[in-house]
Amino acid sequence: MRNIIEANYGHLFEKELITEIIEVGTLKDVPKGSEMMQIGQYIKSMPLLLDGAVKIMREDEDGFELLLYYIEKGETCSMTLNCCLNQKRSEIKAVAEKDTELVMIPIQKMEEWMAKYRSWRNFVLDSYNERMNELLDVIDVIAFKKMDERLLDYLKNKLKFTEDKIIKSTHQDIAYDLHTSRVVISRLLKTLEKKGNIILHRNSVEVVNID
Template identity: 60%
Template sequence: GDDLLLYFIEKGDTCAMTLSCCVKQGRSNIRAVAESDVELLMIPVSKMEDWMGKYRSWRAFILDSYHNRMQELLETVDTLAFMNMDERLLKYLRDKAMVNHDDVIHATHQEIAADLHTSRVVVSRLLKKMEREGKIDLQRSQIKVNSL
């Protein structure tokens, strides 16, 4: 039912949950959503295990990936626990702009609300406030982030 945005994955990154599921040969409880066109590389689990022992660079990549995702998960928990919704929304917009390398975000208020686990009305109200403060410019289904 309910979804919560955990983190963004950029070019060259991997998802720690995916790696964990591969090692356990289990099914994932998360879903990934592509923000743009994606080229995906899939590696057989048997190769992953073999490469961990054979290649230092592969092992470092996997361990760095776990570390980076854990840091992002801790940041997400911190954001949920200690930031007001307006701060969470601005952080979300900045993160999304950074990941997409574009200060214009193409999303509806409802899509943003779903990612932040709040209502569309709250998002719309806060976006209008941010526009008045000069932090963003609003247009239909797009938001330009002014303060990167």
């Protein structure tokens, strides 16, 4: 475990903190598409991503979802941190965007490390700041961008997690993430295909050029 933790967090944490993470952390493998966290559940540990990616979403009263941000290796979820520190129920849903490996840290260690290790305190504060900026970006996108622009941004973000430029998502999946209807997404995707930006396949989108 030490090698992979040092590879992802060695530049952030002291050796003593790395050692403690190894002592108390629990390795966990999560297959792509698996739900890692549900809205309303209590959080007993926080994740440090070692590999893969996790999609963080909000859900309204009707069950419609909105993509907030992604967590990648070397990162954690600030909203999970908040739930852990305040012993609150989760207000977000987390789903593995790809096969993901992480180490789970017991919540009782979080406050202890905040006082004990400056690097941990900085990591937590930086995580809050980064996620807040991403949430502001989401608000800007919803408030000021048209759906076709939002769709392009979405496809660009999804490309980060694929090596062959094939985004394996249905039109309905994309509609859920962007909090809109499948009909709207299908129409916009067909427009992008006519422009030569993408090629539509069954349950996937092949990106040709969306720079």
